[in-house]
Amino acid sequence: MQNDTVKCGLSEQNDSRFIDTIEKEAYVWCETDWKHDDHEHSHQRSQLTFVEEGYQYFHIDQKIYIVPQHHVIWIPSGKAHRISSEARTVNLMVFLFKSVFADEFYRHIHIFTAPTVLKEMLLYASKWNQLTEKDEEQDVFFKAILKSLPNFCRESSFLEIPVPSDARLIPVCTYIDSNFKYSLNTADLAEKAQISVRSLQRIFKSETGITLQKYLQLVRILKSIELMDTGRYTLSQIAYKVGYQSLSAFTSSYYSIMKSKPKVKK
Structure with missing residues (x-):
């Protein structure tokens, strides 16, 4: 049909x-x-x-x-x-x-x-x-x-943001996706996965190929691209909104992933 x-x-x-x-x-x-x-x-x-x-x-x-x-x-x-x-x-x-x-x-x-x-x-x-x-x-x-x-x-x-297939890691990724502005608390994340911190770090790396910190960085850069597309914020405002304490730190992080400097859409 x-x-x-x-x-x-x-x-x-x-x-x-x-x-x-x-x-x-x-x-x-x-x-x-x-x-x-x-x-x-x-x-x-x-x-x-x-x-x-x-x-x-x-x-x-x-x-x-x-x-x-x-x-x-x-x-x-x-x-x-x-x-x-x-x-x-x-x-x-x-x-x-x-x-x-x-x-x-x-x-x-x-x-x-x-x-x-x-x-x-x-x-x-x-x-x-x-x-x-x-x-x-x-x-x-x-x-x-x-x-x-x-x-x-x-x-x-x-x-490229990997999505883990292990069901225990889904609440972890969901939490980071919603709270990317804040620093990681691995103990809290391990509690959400109901495993130890050491197991969380090992399984997450095995499932995704990257660390929790790297995952957080990728999510922050993804969100910054969304914000730049709106044309409503300066780069400094975007840097703060996605969790960076300075524009230089954000620019450096963005460049390391995208190989180009961030630019607000006009």
Whole structure:
């Protein structure tokens, strides 16, 4: 049984899988003020998403990735994912490829800043928005974009927040997510997990690959990106709101994760 929902040219089935009836090797789907749903889905095309405005969360394999403005994310074919965002406006360009080159790059998730050349190429490609008929120039142009991606992605520096599968750690993450402004009290967190402090630290690192302190830092930076997007606060105000005692400490922490300086959206 199939419903009438069509997203990016693909028809969605009730099991959150998509039917691909488009014969083209690749096409682009642009939308302003992107509307989100809250369920996981997959499709048999590799996906390159460019965040033209706002920011986007991608929930993939027990991790939450944030893709800021002017960044791209590459998602291999068949990889289940869910999207969400709290941004005021989200403008996305989604490129869908039926086949890719025989390179290890295309088998993994990548997030990186779109260099000026790539950004201009992606924006130029919007002239073919939602075009599903064959177009020779578009075919050649999209193949050039696809072929160049590994070179544009020299170093993938992005915000990736792991989500533990151990149920005992969920209350811990939930508490940190809500109280990120404050310093960690590992004894209180261990009590919430109903395990010892030593066990909490060991299990959390084993489950997520990072320490509790690192998790707190990632959450703070994620929240700062949300606040910067509103355009309502100065960087100093944002630094305080997410738990830093000084702008310099916040800037240093932000740069260590995002490899760029924080900037308030105007």
